Amino acid sequence: MSNHDTHEHGDPIAEIKKVTIILSVLTIVELILGFWMIGVTSEGGRLAIKGTIVILMLAKAFYIVAYFMHLKHELKNLIMTIVVPLALFIWFITAFLSDGNSFRNLRNTYDPHFKAQSTIKVEAKEGHHGEEGTKEAAPAKAAETEKK
Amino acid sequence: MSNVTTASTKEAKWWNGGKSPFDVEYGKVMMWYFLMSDAFTFGAFLIAYGTVRFSTNGWPNPNEVFKSYPFAGEGTNAPLVFVSIMTFILIISSVTMVLAVHAGKMMDKKGVVRNMIFTIIGGIAFLSCQAWEWNHLHHEGAWWGMNPFINADGTASSTNFTNFFFTITGFHGFHVFSGVVINIIMLIMTLTNQFEKRGHYLMIEKAGLYWHFVDLVWVFVFTCFYLL
Numbered sequence: 001m002s003n004h005d006t007h008e009h010g011d012p013i014a015e016i017k018k019v020t021i022i023l024s025v026l027t028i029v030e031l032i033l034g035f036w037m038i039g040v041t042s043e044g045g046r047l048a049i050k051g052t053i054v055i056l057m058l059a060k061a062f063y064i065v066a067y068f069m070h071l072k073h074e075l076k077n078l079i080m081t082i083v084v085p086l087a088l089f090i091w092f093i094t095a096f097l098s099d100g101n102s103f104r105n106l107r108n109t110y111d112p113h114f115k116a117q118s119t120i121k122v123e124a125k126e127g128h129h130g131e132e133g134t135k136e137a138a139p140a141k142a143a144e145t146e147k148k
Numbered sequence: 149m150s151n152v153t154t155a156s157t158k159e160a161k162w163w164n165g166g167k168s169p170f171d172v173e174y175g176k177v178m179m180w181y182f183l184m185s186d187a188f189t190f191g192a193f194l195i196a197y198g199t200v201r202f203s204t205n206g207w208p209n210p211n212e213v214f215k216s217y218p219f220a221g222e223g224t225n226a227p228l229v230f231v232s233i234m235t236f237i238l239i240i241s242s243v244t245m246v247l248a249v250h251a252g253k254m255m256d257k258k259g260v261v262r263n264m265i266f267t268i269i270g271g272i273a274f275l276s277c278q279a280w281e282w283n284h285l286h287h288e289g290a291w292w293g294m295n296p297f298i299n300a301d302g303t304a305s306s307t308n309f310t311n312f313f314f315t316i317t318g319f320h321g322f323h324v325f326s327g328v329v330i331n332i333i334m335l336i337m338t339l340t341n342q343f344e345k346r347g348h349y350l351m352i353e354k355a356g357l358y359w360h361f362v363d364l365v366w367v368f369v370f371t372c373f374y375l376l
Contacts (some may be wrong), residue, residue, distance in 0.1 A: 012250050020243045027239065031232050034375045038211050038227065050376050057371040061364055068246050068360045070353075077162060078170040082180055089191055096195045100202030108205070118205035121302040 019067040026060050179354045183361045186323075190365050193319065194372055197312040206299030208309050210374050213290075213297050218280050231374045234277045235366065238324075241270025242363040245331075249356040252349025257338060260352060264335040267359065271328035278321050282314070290314075313373060320362070320369050327362045330355050 030053055037049045066072035071079055107114040162169040170177055201207055211227035220226065244266035251259025289296035295310040334355045343349045 013247075016243065016246050016250070020239070023239050024236070027232070027235055030371070030375060031228055034228050037375075053371060053375050057367055060367050064242070064360055064364045064367065068242055068363075069357055075162070075169075075171045078172060078177070078180070081170075082184055085184060086187065092191065092195055093198070096199045097202050100199035103203040104205065107203075115205075118303050120304065122298055122304045124298050124302070 015067060019063050022063055023060055026056050026063075030056050173350060175350070175354055176357070179357050183357060186361065187365075190316075190319070190368070193312075193316050194368060197316060197372065200308050200312065204306065204308065206301050206303045206305060208295070208297040208305050209300035210376075212300070213285075213309075214281075214374055216284060228374065230277070230281065231370060234274055234281075235370050237270055237274045237277065238363050238366050241267045241274070242360055244270065245356045245359045249349075249353050252343070252352040255344075255349070257341075257344060260338050260343075260349060261335065264331055264338065264352075268328055268331050268335065271324055271331065271359075275321065275324055275328065278317065278324075282317075285310075316369055317373070320365055323362050323365065327355075327359050330358060 033049050033053050033056075037046060040046050040049060071082065162171070168174075214231060215227045216224045217226055217230035217233075244263045248260050248263035248267060251257075251263060285291075290310045290313075292311055292314050293307050295305050295307045297305060297309065299305045334352055337343060337351065338349075343351065
């Protein structure tokens with residue numbers, strides 16, 4: 001326990017290789033899921049894939065911080081002083097995302113204009129390149145004039 | 149493993165004075181705290197993005213927006229291809245950075261120089277990719293306050309998408325740029341034997357922490373903007 005840090009744990013080069021492979025595999029799996037999701041239309045299916053991608057993202061973050069940034073081999077004191085404050089993110093994410101979600105639901109219920117705005121279909125522009133693309137948010141404006 | 153009593157007495161000794169309770173040098177502890185504060189800044193940006201996205205009914209489809217790559221024709225439809233190259237560039241440059249840190253621990257100047265050069269090349273390659281992507285999107289009419297892309301469900305979009313995209317990838321790109329500058333300074337200091345004279349390569353470790361953090365943030369930015 002106390003003979004920490006200064007001692008190398010196993011072969012560091014082997015550890016670097018292992019973590020590189022893990023990170024690459026996780027990234028490839030993420031990309032496969034991303035490609036797969038293009039064809040998935042059901043809301044639940046998309047949500048499940050997105051959840052998996054988020055878990056893989058957190059796994060990647062763990063491997064980068066723990067091994068590349070060497071935090072796993074530091075003293076527990078140092079680990080705690082970094083990781084414990086970051087736990088605030090759990091609350092931030094929960095609170096803010098549910099607040100955003102609630103705001104959308106409230107607006108959809110009580111703001112008919114907001115609801116109507118988000119049901120008007122607009123034309124997708126043909127070929128984004130060229131002069132017409134430089135005009136600012138043309139579809140949004142078209143929808144607004146339609147309302148009036 | 150030792151029993152609980154000895155473990156706790158040994159742990160308590162870290163705070164009895166005479167040595168650093170974290171057992172790392174001051175600069176490294178401060179780098180960790182800086183990175184923690186930076187994590188909160190990026191977290192605030194990404195959570196704001198998530199909140200706005202959750203409070204809106206429609207959102208542009210990233211596979212429609214990011215579907216091109218350099219030297220591709222007009223009608224290219226290759227979602228995720230270019231960004232996966234960018235992601236791998238950053239992962240590999242992170243690996244070369246770890247190798248540089250490891251070489252520094254071994255007092256292997258040649259190894260440090262070689263791996264720092266690889267890391268710098270990786271950083272510049274990533275920045276070039278991002279410059280191309282920004283330029284491409286700008287040509288399509290996307291910028292702060294301008295959004296040519298309609299929502300995935302075919303409804304009119306707001307400028308929130310582009311505002312968040314350019315702000316967050318821009319802030320990350322600025323971090324990559326600073327990281328490249330720091331790495332170049334570290335390379336020059338290595339080449340001028342400054343670390344050899346000091347007898348340790350701890351500066352490389354601190355620069356390494358920063359560089360890995362940049363890679364770490366990209367993991368989140370990449371997932372939030374391109375995959376979800």
